[in-house]
Amino acid sequence: MSVEIRQLRYFITVAEELNFARAAKRLAMAQPPLSQAIRNLETELGVQLFDRTRRPIALTRAGRALLAEALPIIDQLAYVVEATRRAGTSKGGHLEIGAVSAAQLGILPKLLRVFHTAYPDVQIGIDDITSSHQLAAIREGRIDIGFLHSPAYDPVLETRLVHREGLSLVLPTTHRLSSLSSVEISELGSETFIMFDRAESPALYDQITGLCRAAGFRPRIRQHVNRFTAIISLVAVGVGVAVVPASIERMATSGVVVPSIDNPLAFCEIHACWRASETSTEVRNLLSLIEPA
Structure with missing residues (x-):
């Protein structure tokens, strides 16, 4: 069996018009070739698609079934063609x-x-x-x-x-350093930290812990949390302090302050x-x- 897309288009147009002459006009073709194409489709499928004894012609049960299945096929094909054209011309995708x-x-x-x-x-x-x-x-x-x-x-x-930015601290508003706009990392040697798991972002994790070690201490990590929103919330309630990319300040809620870190090496990429x-x-x-x- 070899049913062509062209045959399905012809069939759908005749099914919509229920008139071969009008369908042929819509398709910009003569009526005899259209009629022959529909007869060939019926022969290929082994069923009659139109009742030609009625005026106007009517779809048979088999014709109604084919129409229901053919319409989404043609619609999907039109989508595929358009998506491909748009992708190839950078106008879509x-x-x-x-x-x-x-x-x-x-x-x-x-x-x-x-x-x-x-x-x-x-x-x-x-x-x-x-x-x-x-x-x-x-x-x-x-x-x-x-x-x-x-x-x-x-x-x-x-x-x-593509981008480099500073690192900042997240401190609760009640913290002894909360009034400062810039803090040296060495001031945090006695603090407990909230961090994300190293496996989630090894480079950033190592950058933060490396700053602490260079300042003479190993950070005491109380809890690992992998969402900055959760880290900020835990800082706000006093669970610990955190070091984050400076842009995370835009997530800051009430209860925290976000001073910068006074260190030229306090940056992330x-x-x-x-x-x-x-x-x-x-x-x-x-x-x-x-x-x-």
């Missing part, structure tokens, strides 16, 4: 982005605003994913590009430094990461808009 919280609050809003202005038909998805999970998602094709805290040392991936074999027009267009860090 989809871009799935993974990003750590600091990227979502820092570099991404401005970058995506420019991207959306240039490519308004591209659908953008943003997934809140930790650095380590982004690498797996990029390799497996679940996201197209990631924004994470460290470069990827993997031959199948490419990375680019955001790297863009994508598959080295990536051919997506959307990814390349986004990368072209990123200014060097």
Whole structure:
């Protein structure tokens, strides 16, 4: 059996018009070839699709069944064709982005605003994913590009430094240092810390603990929490203090203050990461808009 898309289009048009002459006019063809095409389709399927003894003609039970199945097929085909054309001309498509919280609050809003202005038909998805999970998602094709805290040392991936920002403290408003706009990390040697798991973002974790060790102490970590919103909430109720990327200040709630850290080495990085074999027009267009860090 070999039913062609063209035959289904002809059939749907006749089914909508219930008149071969009007259907032929809509299809910009002569009536005899249209009638022959429908007869060939009926022969191919082994059923009669139209009752031609009635005026106007009517769909048979088999014809009604075919119409119900053929309409979504043609609609889906039209969608596939349009999506393919739009993707090929950069006028459409989809871009799935993974990003750590600091990227979502820092570099991404401005970058995506420019991207959306240039490519308004591209659908953008943003997934809140930790650095380590982004690498797996990029390799497996679940996201197209990631924004994470460290470069990827993997031959199948490419990375680019795109943003650098300072680190800040999160302190409860009742803390002895809460009135200061800038704090030296050495002042926190006696504090308990709330941190995220190292496995979630090794580079950022090592940057923070390295600052503490350079100041002469090892941070006493009371609790590991993998969401900055939860970290801020725990600081607010006095469970401990935290070190976070400066952009996280935008998440701050009542009950905390977010002074900067007085240390030129107190910074973190955001790297863009994508598959080295990536051919997506959307990814390349986004990368072209990123200014060097």
